[in-house]
Amino acid sequence: MQATKPRAVLCEAPPGKGESELSTKVKSKALKEFQEATQMLVNPALQRWKDQGGRVIGCYCSYVPEEVITAAGFVPFRMRGTGSAGTDMADTCVSSINCSFVRHSLDLGLRGEYSFLDGVVWVNSCDHVRRIYDHWKRKIDTPYLRLISLPKKVDEPQVEWFREEVSLFRESMKDHFGIFVSDERLWKAIKLHNETRRLQRQLYELRKRKNPPITGVETLAVMVAGTAMPREEYNKLLKELVDELSQSSAGHSDHRARIMLIGGILDDPAYIEVIESQGGLVVTDSMCFGTRIMWKDIDEKEKDPVTALARYYIADRPSCARMFGDQPRRSAFIKDMICEFNVDGVIAERLVMCDNWTGEQFMTGEDLKEAGIPYIRLDRDYINVGAGQLRTRVQAFLEMMGR
Amino acid sequence: MTTKKLRQYKYDPDTFNRYRQERDYFNFLSGILATMPDSMSQLSKEITDITVERYDQIVRCAEEGKPFVAGYFCAAPEIYEAMGLPWYMIMATPFLAASAPYLTEDIDAAEAMGLGTDWCTACRLSLYYIEAGLTPKPWALIGLIHPCDAGNMLHQAVARNKKWRDVPIFASDPPYFEDQRGIDYYAGELRRMVAFLEEHTGAKLDLDKLREVCRETNKQYEILSEYTQLRRAHPCPHGWGVGGPQAFAATQVFQTGRPRGTKWLQQLYADAEERVKNKTGPVPKERIRYFWFDLLPFGWVFELMPWLEQEWGAVLVMEMFGLQPYTPIDLRNEETIFKGLAKRNLYDSPMIRQARGPADYFASDIARVVKDYDIDLVIWPGHMGHKDGSASTGIMREICQELKVPYIHIGLDLFDKRYTTPEECKDKLSKFFSAMGLG
């Protein structure tokens, strides 16, 4: 592939003009807390919450309407496989053609590492994750389990179906925990989550700078922490971080290219660290620990909060690969991101055995080829970053871009 | 039928060569079967003949500019039949003609397109055929976004494919659990499918015709269900060579709601009944009765299944496509018919039934088949595309342990014999049989 200048192809004018090259990195207390939270399952803030008798509900996909959990007064916790050392126990349940995220997170569950959870909620995200539900149900003693039936299309009948699903979810919370999630509580939670999204977008705005004040590694930590901490506390810390970074003129100037990352579940900053160590600064993404969960807000003007949630999850937010009929919109979203963030090249990562992202990588590749955007597809394992091979592939990619 | 204002596709004589080749391949098989006078070969020949007829019909439609669609066995073929719309599956090759000689070559070509190798080979092949212009371009496409991620992604990729970007596509959204709410919702999706087909083909759905088709299918499934009861006999009257897959082809693909299909099922039943009376099975001595819990390895079926019979006296007593717990459709009114179609296509249809929803179906089907059919061995082939099934392997193993029946998970590609070669499969099975004291 020829070295290309994507913004010349896709975008009208490169953003970030006129900023000076700076190389000072911001040191932030908030950032440190976020980074710590990505390295463990139960971070100190979550532990404090538990110590005070707070409840935590695991969520197996970014399509779980977490606002309902927050509205019940609980902390939604995005399931991960952080800290897993092997998959021996999970391997008695699933097979080697199942993705490593599934094997590691199930293994942790089977080993009792998720005993801090009061419940786990799934959607039928993919063929692998939906089976964790089946095994969990049979083997792990978590008091509350629920699988929400998530449509695979993004049209009005699907919004309506999901509205009912959210209602049933809310009812089941009442049945199990005795907590009625009133509309009022739901609106409050929606506002709180929208506030998170707004702050996260502000953080991403800063990455549009010529010399972004925050790296991809750091940003991922911020995003992952947002799925593992009590929400108010997270928002407070995030505001601190955004203010700090906004006021600072420090930034990363020592990169060779601005990279956009695309894919599914990536919660390990070590992966991005390898990319950035080669000079590929990750400035934006379409990931489920990234823009897809915060680029749009839930409409607070909608009359009914359950409808607002359903419409947001099904139709409004940037969709996941599994949503049929929405690929052109996803592709357009990626192209917009490339322009807005002045991206030089796109890296698509996927976990081996993942069909959703295989198909999506293929289609995105075809679209970006047509648009003349440098693009590379990388396979990975959930725990083992495979630094050596990744480094080589990234180096080759940057060289191919003429960087 | 009015075809006013409908898009007409220009016929290109150089396209869909593979489809034509497939028709010729079936013709060839039919010729061979004609020389074999035994009843099982003759039953197979009838299915091969009706397959050729459908291929011919689609080719004619394409050549003459008449509407035809691409659809699926589990996406209400009763409706296409009632609308008078000839249809075919874009997955026809892997599902129906995978033993054709060009398959390996095509799998390599699909790989060269850059399609990930851990993506179901059936999907890769289907996308390759479209990309390479080897499959007929329909007036409208009914996609399938369940039971697996692979199929969902295939249909998204087909929709974005340059060559087919102008082919309108619709796919019904599957609810996850089996309940009345799910049936009602899916019935709504099927109604939307009808509206879509009417818009893009000009064909209209007549309720009386649909009722007539459904009435005939009710008959077909009743006979099929009686036939499957006969397979409980010792010895099992038929083996892998005739039964479920052909019955599936008749009821759900080529003869949905047609008397000829019903007649074929009656013949199948009569043949099995005769064999049960005479205590005749496919092998002289039935030593192992196995449940093959998937599609047959269509890509290399002749290299494994006869060996199982000859070498081990192992008889396929039941497989996924023969296991059809069909509920008759209530023909009273439009609503009952659509709900019946929803139930049948979403919750009863083979493979869709097991793979779409929770893993309980894997467990309950095994329990039922093992008990009802006196099964000695459950084989989960573990097709590389069936990620949800292989993610249920622990549940299947446990249920087999409870039932005290051996369970083996092979790990293969139903279409590409290079993934796990037939020899490797045989070796694995032989060792397992010996270790379990089977045969």
Ligand code: SF4
């Ligand atoms: S990476 Fe793919 S297979 Fe694994 S959990 Fe995510 S969507 Fe499912």
Ligand code: SF4
């Ligand atoms: S994985 Fe199975 S159900 Fe899915 S496309 Fe392949 S063969 Fe079909």
